[in-house]
Each structure stands twice: as structure tokens, then as C-alpha cells.
Amino acid sequence: MQEATKQGTAAAATALTPAEREALEHVWIHTARWLDLAERDHLRVIVRGDGCRLIDARGRVYLDGLSGLYVVNAGHGRREIGEAMARQAQEIAYVSSASYTSLPAVQLGDVLAGLTPGDLNRFLFCSGGSEAIESAMKIAKQVQVMRGFPKRYKVIARRGGYHGATFGAMSITSSRNETYFGPFMHGVSFVPSPDRYRNAFGIDGEAGDLMCAEAVDQEIRAQGPEYVAAVIGEPISASNNSHVPSPRYWQRLREICDRHGVLLIMDEVINGFGRTGRMFATEHFGVVPDLMTMAKGLSSGYAPIGAVAVRDAIYEEFKRQDVGLAHLLTFGGQAVACAAALKNLEILRAEDLPRRAAEQGRYLLGALEPLRSHPTVGDIRGTGLLCAVELVKDKQTKEPFGWGPAAGAHPFSRRVVEAMAERGLLTRCFMSIQCVPPLVVTRDELDRMVAVIDESLTVAEREFGFAA
Numbered sequence: 001m002q003e004a005t006k007q008g009t010a011a012a013a014t015a016l017t018p019a020e021r022e023a024l025e026h027v028w029i030h031t032a033r034w035l036d037l038a039e040r041d042h043l044r045v046i047v048r049g050d051g052c053r054l055i056d057a058r059g060r061v062y063l064d065g066l067s068g069l070y071v072v073n074a075g076h077g078r079r080e081i082g083e084a085m086a087r088q089a090q091e092i093a094y095v096s097s098a099s100y101t102s103l104p105a106v107q108l109g110d111v112l113a114g115l116t117p118g119d120l121n122r123f124l125f126c127s128g129g130s131e132a133i134e135s136a137m138k139i140a141k142q143v144q145v146m147r148g149f150p151k152r153y154k155v156i157a158r159r160g161g162y163h164g165a166t167f168g169a170m171s172i173t174s175s176r177n178e179t180y181f182g183p184f185m186h187g188v189s190f191v192p193s194p195d196r197y198r199n200a201f202g203i204d205g206e207a208g209d210l211m212c213a214e215a216v217d218q219e220i221r222a223q224g225p226e227y228v229a230a231v232i233g234e235p236i237s238a239s240n241n242s243h244v245p246s247p248r249y250w251q252r253l254r255e256i257c258d259r260h261g262v263l264l265i266m267d268e269v270i271n272g273f274g275r276t277g278r279m280f281a282t283e284h285f286g287v288v289p290d291l292m293t294m295a296k297g298l299s300s301g302y303a304p305i306g307a308v309a310v311r312d313a314i315y316e317e318f319k320r321q322d323v324g325l326a327h328l329l330t331f332g333g334q335a336v337a338c339a340a341a342l343k344n345l346e347i348l349r350a351e352d353l354p355r356r357a358a359e360q361g362r363y364l365l366g367a368l369e370p371l372r373s374h375p376t377v378g379d380i381r382g383t384g385l386l387c388a389v390e391l392v393k394d395k396q397t398k399e400p401f402g403w404g405p406a407a408g409a410h411p412f413s414r415r416v417v418e419a420m421a422e423r424g425l426l427t428r429c430f431m432s433i434q435c436v437p438p439l440v441v442t443r444d445e446l447d448r449m450v451a452v453i454d455e456s457l458t459v460a461e462r463e464f465g466f467a468a
């Protein structure tokens, strides 16, 4: 209990609630820095939520501009999901994922097969996005070996992409931290991502996207097609600031992968479950990947659950050879988590939340548009309720703010985040301010969000000396 005050924060500590004092003492909040929590009043112990609202231990009320962490698509405080989980826990909470399955896992697989595109009909359940990515890479590598290609182990990923924090998932994430964690998984290379604002080849519009697709072809040839297992990317990359590529980009990638016998993995961990205005973002592009990873919005965060959706032809190989997957996760298909996901999917469909996300997203993009007059707003983009306001030091050169000390955000972006929180909006900003509220967000809440972003930019710009 003494730790907060040891750091010379007596004044701040006296204002803390008991829960906040305990949090400072015992909880490791994943990427948070100590002085932000102990001295700069960034610590928030959230005690309740309702729709898009969050309430903390001090009774402060916030608008959740990030759906937790791109998770709570159905909104906070859904009593019916909790009740479904309680009912399932009383029946059976856990069965061995090695040998058995449970009724809610069976029902969830059935519902997902009806929702996912094409013949993505088989689901391997796990506990979250990183595990889904690890599982997808292992399925891809095992099936390549089983098909007679034992040398196909390489994975091609895209610059700016994020796929998780476990070792394999981190290795295919281009911002991986070499200093702390290198060397990484062998055989990973990166190609440019579609970006209509700063295209890697200096080519505008769809032609720039298609150059990025050709770069994948070149990379497969450079690595040697006989060595490449899979290509992976998010349909619309949130970590790369939500650029929406032309459908032809993904269609071309599909053709390229097919031509070279490479599996295409599409990562819907953020994009899935209505976030982009369709149930899955792949639907915008008319492409069926070989493997699709999902998590976050699958349960809207009411339980930790992820999944890999697999096309028939892949599972057929395991059937034909009568071979099991050399991979086992204890909590894959945990029954209570499956019950949460089932009820969440029922809500997403009953309330037509993907369509609502599309409509509210169009409204949000329109409302954000006037912010382009800010000296630091370089671009505004997105689709559905996955929108981003990209900040730049200089609109002419498009110079980004980049990173600040200790791999954190630049001090300007940090100030914007702080100013938003002071005004009751919680979200994050590295290169861009993330506008990713729960799909139940109202027009009034969107207006409030935009007003807070506007005011917060004005405050930070004044403090950092940007001319209006």
C-alpha cells in the first residue's frame, strides 16, 4: 500500500480511492507507464459500463471511443450475455479441449459457419487474437507439410500490421521490438500495405493499392514460392490507420496466393463482427481466405474467446490422412465463453449492428470532416465504425509525429489523448486518433465525440505552438 507514496506522490495518493491504491500496488496494466499512473492521473479503475458509457471508481463518466480495445461491439452492460454465461456455467463450464467438445461450442461453430463467407466451415476455438494467429500459422504450416511441401515455412506479412503479442504473432508484426525480444521467428518478411495517403510507391488511388499487391507477388518470388507457407493481412488494418483498399487489391492477392500455392490468412480480429459495416470485412472485397482469424467482437469482450475459421479443403486434408492437428490449447472452446459468444452474435444480428455501424460510420466521417481545418489533421478515413483522424507535424510534407520516448506515443499525441480524457472521451492515438465506439453508439454520442476531439486538438495545438 505504500508504493504510490514512495514515489513522492503523496498529494495524488490522498485523492485515490481504495481500489485505485490497490491497483497501483498490485496490478500490472499492460503497456502503461508508472509515472502516468502514479503522478499524471492516467489510472482509471472502471467499475461499470452501459452502452458506450464507462464509469470509474471515482464516479467519473466517459464515452468509450475505442470499444475497450476494439472489442465491445455490442456495447457495455448487456445483462442477457451475463445471464447466458451463468446458465452455461451451471450446466458445464469446461470440458477437455484435447478430446471433447461442448454444446455451446457446437452451436457456435454452426452459427459461425452460417455467417462466414464461402466454405469457411470449420472452427478451431481459442482464447483470443494472438492465439488465433498462432493457431492459423500452425494449421497453415502443418497442412503445407501434409500436402507434400515440407519446405514451405515462410510467412509474408505487411508493414504497419499488428497481429498480436505472443512470439509468432509478434514476429509477423512489423513494429516488433527488436531490442527486447529479437531474434524473432525465422522466415518472416514484410511487404508494403495499401495506403492512399502515403503510398509506398508514390502512386495514388487504386493503382497504388495494386502495386502493393504486386509487391506480394515479387516477395513470394524473391523468397522462393517453394518456401512460402502463407501471406497474412488484416482486410482493413486498424494498426496501420484504417486505410480501405480497393477490392481489387484483395482479389489480386487471392489470385497471387492461388498461383503460388500459398495460403491466404485474413485477420478479422478487429475487423470482424460488424465493425466495418459488414459482418466480416472480407465481404467488402468479395474474397474468401483460406484461414480467417477472429476474436474481440466475437464475444464483445464478455468472455475471452477467439477462433480460426478454416476452408473445407484444408480440413479435408486432415480427414483424408486421418491426422490430428499438432496443436492444443487448454481453453479452446471453453463452454462459458462459447455461450457468451453465441448470445453476443444473437444480439449483433437481432439489432442489425453491422448495418448500424455502416450508417453511423458514414455519419461520423461526415461529422469529422471539418476537423481537416486543424493544422495537425492530415487525413480522415475509415469505414463503418473503424475511423481514424491522422495527425501530422506538417500537412505539406505529411511528416508524422512518430514515436516519443520509451516507445510511447509522441508528446503531442499523448497530450491530445489526455485532453480528450479530461473532457470525458477515452480513446488512443499513436499516428491517428482512433474513432471506434461500440456499434450501439448514438448520433448524440458521435457529435459529442467529434466536439471533444475538436477541442482537444485546439488545446494541444495551442500548447505545442501550431498556428491555427
Ligand SMILES: Cc1ncc(COP(=O)(O)O)c(C=O)c1O
Residues within 6 Å of the ligand: 128, 129, 130, 131, 133, 162, 163, 164, 165, 234, 238, 239, 267, 268, 269, 270, 295, 296
Ligand atoms: C488485427 C489483430 N490481430 C491480432 C491481435 C491480437 O489479439 P489479442 O490481443 O486478443 O491477443 C490484435 C490485437 O489487437 C489485432 O488487432
